Amino acid sequence: MSFREPALLFLALPLLWLALRLPAAHLVRALRLGLVLATTLALAGPRCERASVGGHVFVLVDRSRSMPGSIERAAEEWIARAEDVRGERDRLVVIEFGEGARLAYEGRGEERFPGFAPSATRDASDLDAALSLALGLAPRDGHSRIAVLGDGRVDAKRARERSLEAAARKIAIDVRWIERPSGGDAAVRELELPQEVERGAQFSFAGWIFCEDERELTWVLRRGEQELARETRRFERGWTRVPLRDRVERAGIASYELALLNAADARAENDRAIGAVRVLGARGVLLLNESGQLSELGRALRAADLEVSSARPDAVDLSPSALRSYRAVVIDDLPATAFGPRLAHLARYVEQDGGGLLLGGGEQSFGLGGYHLSALDPVLPVSMELEKERAGFGLALICLLDCSGSMSATVESGRTKMSLAAEGAVAALRLLGKLDAGGAMLVDTSAEEILPMAPMIAREPELERLAAAQSSGGGIYVRTALEAAARWTTALGGYRRHIVLFADASDAEERDGVDALVRTFAAQGITLSVIALGNESDRDAEFLRECARAGGGGCWFTDRAEELPQLFAREALIASRAAYVAEATPVRARDELLQLGEMPRDVFPAVPGYNRAFLREGAVLGASAFPPEGEAEEDAAPILAWTRRGLGRSAAFTAPLSGPAAGALPAWPGYGQLFSQLVSWLASDGEDPRYAARVVRRGADLAIELEQEPGHVAPALDALRVLLRDERGRTARAPLEPAGERRWSATLRLPASGLWLGTIELGERRFVTLPPLAHAASSELDPPLDPDAGRALLTELATLSDGRIDPVPERLFEMPRTGTSSTDLRTWFLWTALALFLLEIARRRLGPSAPAPTPALPKLLFRTRKRGPSPSHPTAPPAPPTPTSAFDSALRDARSRARQRLDR
Numbered sequence: 078m079s080f081r082e083p084a085l086l087f088l089a090l091p092l093l094w095l096a097l098r099l100p101a102a103h104l105v106r107a108l109r110l111g112l113v114l115a116t117t118l119a120l121a122g123p124r125c126e127r128a129s130v131g132g133h134v135f136v137l138v139d140r141s142r143s144m145p146g147s148i149e150r151a152a153e154e155w156i157a158r159a160e161d162v163r164g165e166r167d168r169l170v171v172i173e174f175g176e177g178a179r180l181a182y183e184g185r186g187e188e189r190f191p192g193f194a195p196s197a198t199r200d201a202s203d204l205d206a207a208l209s210l211a212l213g214l215a216p217r218d219g220h221s222r223i224a225v226l227g228d229g230r231v232d233a234k235r236a237r238e239r240s241l242e243a244a245a246r247k248i249a250i251d252v253r254w255i256e257r258p259s260g261g262d263a264a265v266r267e268l269e270l271p272q273e274v275e276r277g278a279q280f281s282f283a284g285w286i287f288c289e290d291e292r293e294l295t296w297v298l299r300r301g302e303q304e305l306a307r308e309t310r311r312f313e314r315g316w317t318r319v320p321l322r323d324r325v326e327r328a329g330i331a332s333y334e335l336a337l338l339n340a341a342d343a344r345a346e347n348d349r350a351i352g353a354v355r356v357l358g359a360r361g362v363l364l365l366n367e368s369g370q371l372s373e374l375g376r377a378l379r380a381a382d383l384e385v386s387s388a389r390p391d392a393v394d395l396s397p398s399a400l401r402s403y404r405a406v407v408i409d410d411l412p413a414t415a416f417g418p419r420l421a422h423l424a425r426y427v428e429q430d431g432g433g434l435l436l437g438g439g440e441q442s443f444g445l446g447g448y449h450l451s452a453l454d455p456v457l458p459v460s461m462e463l464e465k466e467r468a469g470f471g472l473a474l475i476c477l478l479d480c481s482g483s484m485s486a487t488v489e490s491g492r493t494k495m496s497l498a499a500e501g502a503v504a505a506l507r508l509l510g511k512l513d514a515g516g517a518m519l520v521d522t523s524a525e526e527i528l529p530m531a532p533m534i535a536r537e538p539e540l541e542r543l544a545a546a547q548s549s550g551g552g553i554y555v556r557t558a559l560e561a562a563a564r565w566t567t568a569l570g571g572y573r574r575h576i577v578l579f580a581d582a583s584d585a586e587e588r589d590g591v592d593a594l595v596r597t598f599a600a601q602g603i604t605l606s607v608i609a610l611g612n613e614s615d616r617d618a619e620f621l622r623e624c625a626r627a628g629g630g631g632c633w634f635t636d637r638a639e640e641l642p643q644l645f646a647r648e649a650l651i652a653s654r655a656a657y658v659a660e661a662t663p664v665r666a667r668d669e670l671l672q673l674g675e676m677p678r679d680v681f682p683a684v685p686g687y688n689r690a691f692l693r694e695g696a697v698l699g700a701s702a703f704p705p706e707g708e709a710e711e712d713a714a715p716i717l718a719w720t721r722r723g724l725g726r727s728a729a730f731t732a733p734l735s736g737p738a739a740g741a742l743p744a745w746p747g748y749g750q751l752f753s754q755l756v757s758w759l760a761s762d763g764e765d766p767r768y769a770a771r772v773v774r775r776g777a778d779l780a781i782e783l784e785q786e787p788g789h790v791a792p793a794l795d796a797l798r799v800l801l802r803d804e805r806g807r808t809a810r811a812p813l814e815p816a817g818e819r820r821w822s823a824t825l826r827l828p829a830s831g832l833w834l835g836t837i838e839l840g841e842r843r844f845v846t847l848p849p850l851a852h853a854a855s856s857e858l859d860p861p862l863d864p865d866a867g868r869a870l871l872t873e874l875a876t877l878s879d880g881r882i883d884p885v886p887e888r889l890f891e892m893p894r895t896g897t898s899s900t901d902l903r904t905w906f907l908w909t910a911l912a913l914f915l916l917e918i919a920r921r922r923l924g925p926s927a928p929a930p931t932p933a934l935p936k937l938l939f940r941t942r943k944r945g946p947s948p949s950h951p952t953a954p955p956a957p958p959t960p961t962s963a964f965d966s967a968l969r970d971a972r973s974r975a976r977q978r979l980d981r
Contacts, residue, residue, distance in 0.1 A: 081122030089117040108917040112910055119906035131166030131185075132220055132890040134159065135211040139227030140193070141175045141202040142346065145257045149193045152226055155253075156190050159886040167890050170214060174207035175199040180214075200777065200829070204231040208239035212248070220892050221248045224884060225874070228256040229867025240874040249880040251889070252871035262289045262342045265296075265335050266316070268352030272772065272848035276358030279324045284335040284350065286319055288312045295338040300331055301394065328358035329402025330849050332832060353398065353832055353849035360402055362756055365390050366409040367441075372735040373743035374409065374437075374752060381753030383760075395419040397804055397834055398849065400426045404760035409734045410439030413447035413643060414635070421452040421806060428456065428723030429802060429836065431844055433759025435727070437734035443688035444650035445657055450504055450643045458696035458720035459729045461650070461688075462508060472653050473572035474509060475530070475565055476502040476517040476645070477558040479580045479610075484548035488638045494610060495548040497638045498579050501608075501645030503544045505577065508649040509533045514572055516565060517543055521551040524561035530569070553580050554587040555624070559594050559605075566603055574603040575630070575652040577645065582611025582618045582634060591620075595627040604652070606630030608644050659686045661740075662702045664716050664732075670699045673719075673754045676747070684732035685740035687716060696720040719758070724836065724844050726759050765843045772835075777827040777852055781811075783837055783845065785819040796840025799823050801850070803831045813837070827852045 080086065096109040136159070138152045145151075156171060163169055163186075171182040171190060176199070182190050204227065215221040223243065229252075243250055266285040274280045286296065295309040298321055305323060325331045336349040361384030364375045369389035371379075378385045390411060393399075400406070400422060413420060426432040436442065436457060444461040448454055454461070484495035506515040506528070516530030528536075528543045558578065566574050576598070595605055605628025607621045613634050625632035631651070633644050650656035666681040681700060692698050692715050701713035719728035733739040734752075742748060767789050773780040781799055785791065797813035809828055813821040827833055827850065835847035875882050 079124050081124065083121055085121040086117060088120065089113060092117065102920075105917055105920050108913050108920065112913040112917060115906050115910035115913060119903050119910060123902040123906065125902055131164060131168060132222065132892045133168045133170070133215060134889045135170045135172060135215065135221065135223045137204070137207045137211060137223060137225045137227070138171065138173050138181075138193075139175075139202055139204070139225075139231075139255075140173045140196050140199060141230075142199045143202065143228055143230050143257070144255065148226075148255060151255065153190065153192055155226065155886050159889045160189060162887045163890060170211070172207050172210055174203050176201040177203055178206035178210045180210065202227065202231045205235040205239055208236070208243070208250075212239070212243060212246070215246070215248060217246070222251065222889060222892055223248060223878075223880075224251040224253065224886075224889060225871065226253045226255055227867075227871070229254060229869070229871040231867075231870070233870050236870065236874060237877065240877045244878040248878065250874050250878040251880045251882070251884040252875045253883050254868045254871050256867065257344060262344055262347075263287065263292065263294055263312070263337055263340045264342075264344065264347035265337060265350040267350050268321075268333055268335055268851070270333065270352040270354045270851075273355045273357055274325065276328045276356050277324065277326055279322060280354075281320065281322045282352075282354075283321060284319045286312060286317050286337070288314055288317070290314050294340060297336055297338060299334045299336075300325075301399075325354075325356045327402055328356050328360045330354075330398040330834070331356050332398055332849075332851070351832060352851045355846075355848045359384065360404045360760075361386055362405045362407065362760065363388065363393070363403040364407045364409065365393070365411060366735075367411060372409060373739075373748075374407070374735045377743075377749035378753055378756055380749055381757075383753060383756060390415045390419075395422055397422050397425065397430070397802070398832055400432065401430060401834065403432070404762065405433030405435065405756055407435045407437065407734075407756065408442070409437045410442050410736070410738070411446065412441045413451045413453070414633070414640070417637065417640070424452045424456045425802065425806065427725035427727055429800060430834070431724035431762035431764065431836070431846075433726045433728075433756070433762070435756065435759060436729050438686075438688045438729075438731040439733045439738055440657055440659075440686075443656070443690060443729075443731065444647065445688065447640075447643045447647040449508075449646045449650065451640075456722045456727050457729050458693055458718040458727060459690035459715055459731065460693050461656070461690050471512060471572050472509060473514040473530070473566075473569040473574045474505060474516075474649060474652060475562050475574070475576045476505065476515070476528075477524075477562060477576065477578045478502055478517060478519050478546070479521070479553040479584075480519040480546065480548045481521045481552050481581065481584060482548060482550040483552075483581050483584050490639055492638075493548065494638045494641075495546060496544075497641045498610075498645075499544050499546040501641040501643075502577075502579075503540050504642045505645040505649035506533060506536075506540060506543075508646060508653070510653075513653075514569065518558065518561055519546055519549075520553050520558040520561070521549050522554050522557070524558055526561075530565045552584045552586040555580065555585050555620075556587045556589065556591050556594065559591060559598075563594070563598070566598070566601070573652075574601075575648075576603065576605045576628070577608060577648050578605060578621075578624065579608045579610070579641075579645075580617070580621060582609040582613075582615035582621060585617040585621055588620055591624060592627060595624055599627060599629055604629045606648050606652075607632040608641065608648065609634045610636070610638060610641070612636050657686060657688050658714075661685055662687055662732075664700050665703050665713070666700050667698060669697050670717075670751075672697065673699070673758050676751065676754070681747075682741050682745045684716065684742060685738065687714065687732040690715055690729065690731055692718055693720065717755075719755070721842060724763055724838070724842055726761075728755055728759055763843045765839055765845060768837070768839065768845045770837055770845045770847055772847055772850065774850060779825055779827065779850065781813075781823045781825075781835075781837070781847070782816065783813060783821045787819065791819065792839045792843075794821075796838065797821055798838050799825065799835060799847075800838060801825070801827070801833045801835040801847075803829070803833050805831070809833075 092113040096113055136156055140148065160169060165186050168185050173179055173181045173193060175196060181193060211223050240250055264287045266287060268282060268284050270282045271280060291314050293311045297304060298306040300323065330353055332353045334349060334351050340348050362378060364385055364387040366372055369387060369392060371387045375385045375387050406423065423434060427434050449461040478498050480495060485493055487493055502517050509515050511534050514530060514532050517528035519525045519527050527546055528539050562576050598605055605625060607625040609618065609621050609632065611618065611634060622632045635644060661683050663683045664681040670676045696718050697720065698715050698718050700717040701715050704713040716732055717730050735743055767786045769784050771782045799811045801809040807828060809825055811823045811825040813823045816822040830852045833850040835850065837845040837847065872882055
């Protein structure tokens with residue numbers, strides 16, 4: 078046995094002396110001594126040396142973007158050849174490296190390498206990390222070998238240092254140079270754009286195009302979907318600067334792409350580059366409605382000097398960069414399905430970009446529109462859940478869930494379709510009131526009751542079991558599912574009965590007899606709706622649509638399983654008939670309206686209907702329906718409410734905003750003043766003009782500086798941070814550190830290529846917007862300045878460590894077969910110390926009290942030189958014994974037993 082830190086063993090001496098000095102029983106003292114020894118040995122880092130036989134080969138595979146696409150297949154074949162000659166005690170370790178290094182495989186004997194898993198960290202070639210990992214895993218003797226498969230486009234200095242370390246340990250590094258096919262490659266390196274330009278001003282910028290040889294190419298420049306320029310010309314070998322210019326008429330973010338058309342070269346990934354510029358100027362308001370035309374609300378906002386543009390949601394770009402062109406967004410009676418995954422962009426636009434959002438009511442909005450449980454739901458100032466104490470509507474909801482084999486597939490979020498459907502059913506059932514009933518069945522070729530039909534009182538454990546439902550196999554038998562539901566409906570005569578059938582739009586079987594069964598349901602007042610996973614062109618889509626039409630319900634298609642929970646919740650709200658109040662309702666304006674500014678004094682008109690919702694905590698109620706007679710003021714349904722969310726603001730008007738459904742509201746004289754004040758408040762973001770930000774970018778590495786104008790109080794340091802996010806919602810964060818008087822800085826690396834938008838949060842909902850950052854592609858795709866540099870570096874690494882160049886894999890295990898290896902014993906000693914510590918506590922607290930305590934060791938006596946006889950002193954006669962009572966004797970016995978139990 079050997080130790081990493083043998084000097085720490087001397088700690089045992091004072092600890093042992095202390096353990097021996099403390100009074101304790103024999104067993105407790107023994108446990109304490111063992112605890113001291115085990116702890117001291119663990120701190121010293123013990124290792125067990127033992128004889129080792131067999132070779133150790135470490136294969137390091139470069140999986141960065143600079144490698145050819147066939148590197149995984151070529152490496153797997155190369156490793157398989159080495160495994161064919163591996164001995165029983167030989168060890169093969171595969172390490173892959175990109176931005177970092179990862180142990181991909183470790184095997185002996187008959188085990189075989191299973192292949193590479195998908196890799197997402199490919200924007201660098203960290204050979205240093207891979208060599209460090211291999212050297213750390215290699216035994217301390219010399220019977221190991223490292224083989225590197227790569228192109229040598231790595232940090233040369235650090236790679237040489239690791240090769241010298243390997244040489245010192247007598248570990249040879251073999252190298253096999255692999256590179257993408259060269260010749261005829263063309264690339265777009267980057268777009269040189271200013272960070273900011275004025276709205277309407279012409280500006281110049283440039284792009285760089287590289288060619289390995291002289292050739293004719295066609296390039297095209299686009300801003301968004303609009304093509305700005307195209308040219309076919311002959312390019313010389315090397316880099317060529319292409320001058321460009323543009324003028325942008327709308328404030329916000331302008332995104333550009335410079336691409337080569339039909340380059341037909343070795344690296345198609347580097348044939349395009351992206352860039353973006355921030356366009357300064359006044360930003361407008363985006364009004365989204367079903368017609369795409371300017372409504373009464375849009376005209377009222379324009380009359381208040383607000384710049385308003387109107388569009389249908391499917392005809393406008395709602396990407397994060399495009400949303401920065403608007404100060405606020407108004408949604409006028411549109412369902413959540415009109416936006417799809419772009420609802421998440423709107424939520425982040427409010428919370429992270431400081432934007433404003435107004436959601437208007439109607440029969441396609443709020444709960445009826447599927448906004449409950451959507452990405453936008455947490456941003457709103459109102460909740461669409463039904464209030465349990467008031468939601469007794471006598472509804473019986475039956476959920477029939479497809480659990481066939483197709484539901485076991487995973488989606489982009491990593492979850493299965495079945496788990497999302499089960500979550501949707503749980504969300505729908507949780508919306509029911511305590512007087513409602515609910516049940517669920519899993520259906521493939523048969524129906525299984527997973528949630529029996531019963532009133533929704535104290536059923537949380539059953540709902541959790543439903544949420545954990547798994548798919549089985551086969552297809553969904555629709556008639557079998559409906560026949561099982563019919564057996565439930567016969568016992569639910571006192572309820573309004575509604576069936577929700579969830580099925581795969583391309584795998585709904587057993588159609589015979591379904592039409593007659595559904596019509597029987599309709600005759601009994603039982604409604605049926607369908608939620609179909611797929612699209613309207615799938616094989617069974619028309620059949621499912623006919624089922625819903627005959628059942629008097631709706632049929633909703635989605636090809637995004639992530640939308641299932643909100644679709645199920647929407648069905649529950651529709652069936653409950655409590656999501657929308659379709660009757661004229663008087664409205665009471667509250668004093669909180671004055672927070673938005675000067676308000677009209679005339680009476681707020683009645684609204685023809687409104688969506689039921691409840692005010693969220695922290696939101697402000699500006700107008701409400703008059704509470705029913707006998708109910709408290711706080712129970713009044715909100716009509717207008719607003720709140721702050723993250724860096725932005727949101728508002729909800731639960732009645733229709735415009736059109737015939739709005740009744741007399743647009744004709745009300747205070748209509749324009751109310752909504753122009755509301756939208757102006759939403760559009761007042763927290764951008765702080767007292768600060769200036771500067772970004773310096775080198776590839777994916779960013780240096781961000783923040784400076785404050787003099788004469789202002791500095792913000793709290795813990796509130797300063799940088800937040801970056803891209804079009805897909807990925808984020809990167811970093812705190813700012815002081816860099817001088819009224820100056821702060823931060824450095825971070827962009828995690829992936831793409832367009833990144835950033836803000837610096839200052840605390841108290843204030844922020845500074847950063848210029849857009851376009852990271853076109855990995856630097857691994859850049860054409861090499863010296864094509865032979867990678868091969869030369871790998872050759873040098875092999876020479877320094879006495880390795881081989883382009884080795885034959887069958888000869889990798891030709892090396893000495895004997896030596897020693899070590900096993901780290903620290904973990905074993907730490908566990909032993911913990912066990913002894915627990916035993917010592919148990920013995921003192923819970924052990925028997927009969928044995929007498931062991932006295933402490935006597936003090937050490939030292940011999941001294943005798944100087945002569947010492948005078949004797951007369952001794953006093955012993956004191957006569959003191960008489961004791963039986964009570965005193967019993968008290969002493971009790972104290973003695975107590976000291977024994979406490980080992981004192």
